[in-house]
Amino acid sequence: MNPAENYILHQPEPYRSILLHLQVIIEHACPVLELKYKYNIPFYYLNNKPFCYLNASHKKQFVDLGFWKGNQIQIHQEHLVTENRKMMVSLRYKTLEEINDKILIEVLQKSQSLY
Numbered sequence: 001m002n003p004a005e006n007y008i009l010h011q012p013e014p015y016r017s018i019l020l021h022l023q024v025i026i027e028h029a030c031p032v033l034e035l036k037y038k039y040n041i042p043f044y045y046l047n048n049k050p051f052c053y054l055n056a057s058h059k060k061q062f063v064d065l066g067f068w069k070g071n072q073i074q075i076h077q078e079h080l081v082t083e084n085r086k087m088m089v090s091l092r093y094k095t096l097e098e099i100n101d102k103i104l105i106e107v108l109q110k111s112q113s114l115y
Contacts, residue, residue: 003037007040008020008054018096025108026065029105041054049115050068051067051115052068061094064081066088066090067107069111070085070087070089
């Protein structure tokens with residue numbers, strides 16, 4: 001098992017369920033991505049360039065799906081969190097039920113088209 005998968009599987013609930021669901025959707029929607037373990041979190045790469053990351057924030061109680069070129073994503077901006085970041089945006093989830101697969105897949109595909 002690689003460190004990124006180990007990170008996901010060893011998270012307490014509800015983070016583990018959210019992360020596993022996101023992992024399945026990401027890898028299904030963008031099968032060319034490569035899962036690595038960078039900056040102590042799971043990080044997906046596309047063509048050896050950072051694409052998106054998964055981070056379980058226990059302190060703030062959410063899972064962050066951050067997009068490297070997020071400032072260029074022009075769809076579903078009402079769901080994207082910037083928090084004063086210039087380049088990156090993220091989709092945030094506190095529960096598994098909050099995940100809208102359709103929005104997630106559309107954001108993933110738009111982000112992939114930027115590479």
